[in-house]
Amino acid sequence: MKSMSRNKSIIFLFSLFALLSISASYKKPSQMAKLMKKMLEYIKEEKVRIEKSEPLTAFPKYFKKLSTVKVTKTKDIPAEHQHYSEKFLHDLNVYYTSSNPEQRKSNFNLLVQSCISCHEQECPGPIVVIKKNFME
Numbered sequence: 033m034k035s036m037s038r039n040k041s042i043i044f045l046f047s048l049f050a051l052l053s054i055s056a057s058y059k060k061p062s063q064m065a066k067l068m069k070k071m072l073e074y075i076k077e078e079k080v081r082i083e084k085s086e087p088l089t090a091f092p093k094y095f096k097k098l099s100t101v102k103v104t105k106t107k108d109i110p111a112e113h114q115h116y117s118e119k120f121l122h123d124l125n126v127y128y129t130s131s132n133p134e135q136r137k138s139n140f141n142l143l144v145q146s147c148i149s150c151h152e153q154e155c156p157g158p159i160v161v162i163k164k165n166f167m168e
């Protein structure tokens with residue numbers, strides 16, 4: 033009987049903990065979600081700059097956080113996360129080496145594709161919004 037009630041309290045504590053951690057992650061957006069909002073802003077701005085033939089914005093160094101930043105606790109992140117982060121940062125570097133407008137456009141599309149590749153694996157929701165940024 034004694035061990036029975038101990039089991040119950042373990043289950044109770046465990047449920048409490050699970051509940052608390054779920055509600056904590058709903059309360060405020062994860063660091064990852066915040067970073068992603070900035071990344072979407074960046075893509076949109078950069079698209080306008082290409083259309084207006086304006087020079088590239090300063091290199092967004094803080095994107096490097098992508099591979100280390102915390103994601104919503106309730107979401108499973110596969111081991112490939114590191115791979116997609118690195119691929120994205122690689123494509124970002126390539127974008128910054130563009131030497132003419134045509135190349136800039138195609139490198140930009142590769143970068144947008146790189147957002148989408150990761151999203152197909154980890155978080156399909158925003159793909160529709162991201163896709164709108166491809167350039168003709």
Ligand code: HEC
Pocket residue numbers: 061062064065066068069071072073075098102103104107113116117120143144146147148150151154155158161162
């Ligand atoms: C390495 C994987 C990866 C790459 C690359 C990536 N994302 Fe994300 N993105 C995620 C994950 C995971 C989430 C979910 C974050 C969360 O809910 O904590 C997310 C969430 C988002 C969101 C929703 C944020 C919110 O309000 O909750 C937007 C918008 C977004 N990404 C846009 C982009 C754009 C634009 C790019 C490219 C410039 C990009 N992502 C590249 C993994 C990635």
